[in-house]
Amino acid sequence: MHWFTDVIKQYATFSGRARRKEFWMFVLFSWIISIIVNILDRIIGTDSGNGGGLLGSIFSLAILIPSLAVAARRLHDTGRSAYWLFLILAIVVGWIVLLVFYVQEGNPGDNEYGPDPKAAERGAGGFPQEPGYPGYPPAPQGPQA
Numbered sequence: 001m002h003w004f005t006d007v008i009k010q011y012a013t014f015s016g017r018a019r020r021k022e023f024w025m026f027v028l029f030s031w032i033i034s035i036i037v038n039i040l041d042r043i044i045g046t047d048s049g050n051g052g053g054l055l056g057s058i059f060s061l062a063i064l065i066p067s068l069a070v071a072a073r074r075l076h077d078t079g080r081s082a083y084w085l086f087l088i089l090a091i092v093v094g095w096i097v098l099l100v101f102y103v104q105e106g107n108p109g110d111n112e113y114g115p116d117p118k119a120a121e122r123g124a125g126g127f128p129q130e131p132g133y134p135g136y137p138p139a140p141q142g143p144q145a
Helices: 002-009 020-044 054-077 082-089 093-103
Strands: none
Touching: 002 020, 002 054, 020 054, 020 093, 054 082, 054 093, 082 093
16 A cells, blocks of 8 residues: 555656556556545435545545656656656557556666666676676676586
């Protein structure tokens, strides 16, 4: 749940970078909360009958800015500008392109948008030290018997 609250704490922070995990956990918790809120709408009778309701609308408006902010930071992690978010307006094709960008691994090391959020996991200086990166496994150290 801290993945959701961390994004909410950075309510309108469009600068910096967001890991895939931060982005996708925010999406997951947003969907779960949205489902719960829609169920509450039906229980208390504030749904409009077409899948939306008063509480659901309020929740959607409340997370609109944080959703755009974390999406912008996710694009920054892949080395892309937040202007790519305008692809949302290109129905279907734009969504597919953005989905591809969102699932890509972030750039190892610092980029123009900030330091690598996975630098601690990758090793000193943001250099790759885990599977999936060039140079893995690390070269053996010292004399071998």
